[in-house]
Amino acid sequence: MSLVINQLSKQIDHRTTLNQISFTIEPGQIVGVVGRNGVGKTTLFRTINGQYLADSGDVSIDGQVIATKPQLRTQLCFIDPLANFFKGATIKQIQWYYQTAYPNFNNAKFEQLLNRYHLTSKQKLRHFSKGTFGLFTIILSVATEAPYLFLDEPLDGLDVLIRKNILGILIDEVATGERSIVIASHNLVELEGVIDRALMLKNGQIVNDYQLETMRSNARKVQLVYRDKQIPAVVKQLGRIVHVSGRVIVVVFEDFNATVQAKLAATKPVFQEELPLSLADLFMANLTDEADFELLS
Numbered sequence: 001m002s003l004v005i006n007q008l009s010k011q012i013d014h015r016t017t018l019n020q021i022s023f024t025i026e027p028g029q030i031v032g033v034v035g036r037n038g039v040g041k042t043t044l045f046r047t048i049n050g051q052y053l054a055d056s057g058d059v060s061i062d063g064q065v066i067a068t069k070p071q072l073r074t075q076l077c078f079i080d081p082l083a084n085f086f087k088g089a090t091i092k093q094i095q096w097y098y099q100t101a102y103p104n105f106n107n108a109k110f111e112q113l114l115n116r117y118h119l120t121s122k123q124k125l126r127h128f129s130k131g132t133f134g135l136f137t138i139i140l141s142v143a144t145e146a147p148y149l150f151l152d153e154p155l156d157g158l159d160v161l162i163r164k165n166i167l168g169i170l171i172d173e174v175a176t177g178e179r180s181i182v183i184a185s186h187n188l189v190e191l192e193g194v195i196d197r198a199l200m201l202k203n204g205q206i207v208n209d210y211q212l213e214t215m216r217s218n219a220r221k222v223q224l225v226y227r228d229k230q231i232p233a234v235v236k237q238l239g240r241i242v243h244v245s246g247r248v249i250v251v252v253f254e255d256f257n258a259t260v261q262a263k264l265a266a267t268k269p270v271f272q273e274e275l276p277l278s279l280a281d282l283f284m285a286n287l288t289d290e291a292d293f294e295l296l297s
């Protein structure tokens, strides 16, 4: 069962925010939708989930277009963090509402997670801190048992402990291979160790679709030391220099194959060592536009 976003377009205030966006989400994936502030991540989620009407294009599950089969909406869950209409409600009232909307709502899971994080059914959302609200949103989303969850900046501004709790819940949820989670974020680094795939949103389009496992297996981060301070031209051509300190340089090679290794050996470094590669390193090697570096901060 896959979710297909097909040529989705949306104008807001006569500005094209989404321009014929297409991608497919397979079960068991955690996918990051990454882009700078204001690029249209929330608009994309709202349009996929039906809060905004698409100007053109459609969203389908297993070939069935959701707009023509409203019952398919229960396969998707997006709790808009800016929607304030539940703020005066108690957890119990929200549970009742979601049970009605989602036929497979899992009360046992919902209550077990509430207990685990010391939340009680009489609490009102408006009394929650930002972090508790974030955690509650995740608990509610996973309890819907919708196969496709959309989370908008779920980790933004949260402390380390709450982040860890949220990530633990999300990773458990995809472990069965049946659910998929799509996370919007303006910060790639906070998605380290979480996402399997990253879609980069820019100028209304998905400009890159990265499979991180493939990227990781092809890329290498290498520390090199040369006799003099001159960096060989071939190193600059083949890799992206991420750090220079005296005669020590650190380079990320996006596609580190035998040819690259041979060309590197020919530069005769006095020292060469492979370093652990982070998500930020991978993207440093790929983000060609200086303006995109904000995504790593």
Ligand SMILES: Nc1ncnc2c1ncn2[C@@H]1O[C@H](COP(=O)(O)OP(=O)(O)OP(=O)(O)O)[C@@H](O)[C@H]1O
Binding pocket: 012, 013, 017, 035, 036, 037, 038, 039, 040, 041, 042, 043, 044, 186
């Ligand atoms: N309901 C609306 N009314 C007017 N403008 C809107 C509305 N929704 C989105 N926009 C505009 O569309 C553009 C994309 O906004 P959106 O919130 O989708 O971006 P984003 O990538 O989620 O940003 P952020 O990372 O800051 O949350 C922005 O210019 C925003 O001002």
